[in-house]
Amino acid sequence: MKKLLNAAIVLFLFFAAQGVSGQEFNAVVLMYHKFGEDRYPSTSVSLEQFHAHLEYLATNGFHVLPLEEIVTAYRNKSPLPDKCISFTVDDAYLSVYTQAFPRMKKRNWPFTVFVSSDAVDKGYRSYMTWDQMREMRKNGVSFANHTASHDYLVRRKQGESAQAHIDRVRNDIEHCQRRLLEELGDAPMLFAYPYGEYNTEIARLVESMGFTAFGQHSGAVGPFCNPATLPRFPVNQHYGDLKSLKTKFYSLALPVSSIVPFEPVTAERRPVLKVYLEETDARLNELACFVSGQGRTMPKWIESNRRFSIQAAKDLGNGRNRYTCTAPNRERSRYYWFSHQFVITPPVD
Numbered sequence: 001m002k003k004l005l006n007a008a009i010v011l012f013l014f015f016a017a018q019g020v021s022g023q024e025f026n027a028v029v030l031m032y033h034k035f036g037e038d039r040y041p042s043t044s045v046s047l048e049q050f051h052a053h054l055e056y057l058a059t060n061g062f063h064v065l066p067l068e069e070i071v072t073a074y075r076n077k078s079p080l081p082d083k084c085i086s087f088t089v090d091d092a093y094l095s096v097y098t099q100a101f102p103r104m105k106k107r108n109w110p111f112t113v114f115v116s117s118d119a120v121d122k123g124y125r126s127y128m129t130w131d132q133m134r135e136m137r138k139n140g141v142s143f144a145n146h147t148a149s150h151d152y153l154v155r156r157k158q159g160e161s162a163q164a165h166i167d168r169v170r171n172d173i174e175h176c177q178r179r180l181l182e183e184l185g186d187a188p189m190l191f192a193y194p195y196g197e198y199n200t201e202i203a204r205l206v207e208s209m210g211f212t213a214f215g216q217h218s219g220a221v222g223p224f225c226n227p228a229t230l231p232r233f234p235v236n237q238h239y240g241d242l243k244s245l246k247t248k249f250y251s252l253a254l255p256v257s258s259i260v261p262f263e264p265v266t267a268e269r270r271p272v273l274k275v276y277l278e279e280t281d282a283r284l285n286e287l288a289c290f291v292s293g294q295g296r297t298m299p300k301w302i303e304s305n306r307r308f309s310i311q312a313a314k315d316l317g318n319g320r321n322r323y324t325c326t327a328p329n330r331e332r333s334r335y336y337w338f339s340h341q342f343v344i345t346p347p348v349d
Contacts, residue, residue, distance in 0.1 A: 024079040026252050027070045027221045029214065031192075031232040032089045035099035041237035047099060049240040054103060056242055057085060062249065066110040066142060068188050071212045074221060074230075085249065087111035088214070088232060090146060090192055092120055097132045105139050114146035114192035114214075117179040130183040137184055144190035145211070148176040154199045154265050154343060166205055173209065190214070197320065197343055199265040203228040217322060217339040222253025224278060231339060247335055254325065254338035255280050265343045269315035273323050273340055277306050282327040282336040292321040299325065316344050 030053075034044035045053075057064060060083075067086045073079070087104070089096050092115040104111055113136075119127045133143055147153070149172050156165045173191065180187035189210050196216025198206070206213045207228040219231035233239075233248045255278040261271070277284075289299045291312045299308040310323050324339040 025073060025077075025223045026082075027065070027074075027080055027084040027086060028249060028251055029067065029070070029086045029088055029221055029230070029232040031214075031216060031234050032087070032100070033091055033236070034093050035095040037093075037095055038237070043236055044095070045235055045240045046237055049237065049242070050100070050103065052242045053235075053240070053245065054107065054109075056246065057249065058107065064107075064109045066140075067112040067144075067190060068142060070221065071190065074223070074225075074227070075212070077223070083250070088192070089113045091116050091150065092128045092133070092143075092146075094126055094128055097128045097136065101136055101139075101141065104141075108140070110140045110142065112142040112144055112188075112190065114144050114190075115176065115180060116146045116148065116150035116194070117176045118148045119150065121179065133184060137186075142188060142190075143180055143184055143186075144188050144192070145173060145176045145180065146192050147172045147194055148179065150194045152195060152197060153193060153202050154197045154345075162201070166201060169202060170205060170209070173206070173211075195320065196341060197264075198229060199343075200263045215341060217341045218248070218324060219337045219339045220251045220253040222255060224255050224257050225253060248337070250334045251326075251337040252329060252334055254282065254327065254336040256338050259340060264341050265345060267345055269344065270312045271316075271342055272309055272311045273342075274302065274307065274309045275325070275338070277308075280336065281330040283330065283332070284327055287325055287327040289323065289325040291323055292316070316342065318344050318346060 032045060034040055035050055036047040037044040038046060062083045062085050063081050064085050067088060070084060070086050089100065089111060092113050096113060120130060137143065151172065153169050177187050189212065191206055191211035191213040193213060193215055198215065212230065213228050214230045214232050216234050217231050218233050221230050256275055257278050258276045260274040284305050287299055289297050289310045291297050294312060294314055297310055297313055299310050301308045321342045321344060322339050326335045326337050328335055
């Protein structure tokens with residue numbers, strides 16, 4: 001944790017020295033899974049919703065960029081045009097090929113699919129084939145690493161040592177990368193955590209392997225984000241109506257230089273999160289924070305306009321939970337956004 005926290009501070013200082021601000025580098029990354037599979041509303045968008053998303057972006061001056069281009073700009077401290085969007089899709093379900101691909105191809109828009117290679121290799125009917133992916137790749141679609149197994153990476157198996165756990169995760173990631181290279185001839189150093197779950201050790205491993213990694217916690221990508229845990233906005237039928245999604249399309253990355261604790265996996269039912277901010281034009285007196293399943297909670301300011309903490313008012317349930325904070329910019333035309341995931345694990349008897 002200390003190493004990653006120090007890395008985040010170094011990253012902030014480097015960007016500050018280069019003069020790259022949140023307005024000069026800001027991008028929104030969307031995360032989908034399935035398309036038109038209405039029996040799975042938590043992981044699928046309706047085709048009507050998806051059409052509305054594409055139409056809105058096309059008619060309102062948004063720049064749809066490849067994920068690699070956004071990551072390269074982030075890594076090189078390069079500015080991006082305003083209103084940048086990148087599409088990502090997790091798992092490689094068949095509806096990506098049958099429904100999303102034709103619609104994106106028609107607009108000549110790129111997107112990235114994070115592939116769980118075991119499901120493809122086993123020929124599961126609900127997944128794409130390598131041949132379909134090769135066709136898509138010829139039309140500007142990129143394919144990246146989502147592990148071979150799509151396992152819960154933060155969970156150790158019974159009797160498994162900490163080192164054996166890390167070795168198993170490394171092998172899982174390496175196997176997927178190898179299969180992408182063998183089948184598609186290319187595999188960008190991009191990674192998406194299955195279920196968006198990571199811990200300090202897993203994030204450190206992924207970063208040491210050379211990947212830029214994405215979670216499933218919401219928010220825009222800005223210059224102060226951690227390269228091992230970049231945010232994406234999950235999109236499904238429950239969070240796919242255009243009215244609410246518009247705000248996310250225009251969102252800005254809240255300039256969070258560090259958080260304490262970084263570690264998201266905890267047995268604490270009401271974890272306290274301390275957030276350290278850099279200078280921003282956000283109206284912090286209007287900062288609104290929310291806890292999964294509990295609604296709005298009031299932040300506690302530790303230092304005026306620079307540090308605050310948030311805490312769940314009630315016990316969080318097992319599994320994934322989020323703390324999310326937003327604040328309008330000076331003109332109240334857009335919202336700064338930040339989210340952190342906690343994975344609550346019951347103590348072992």
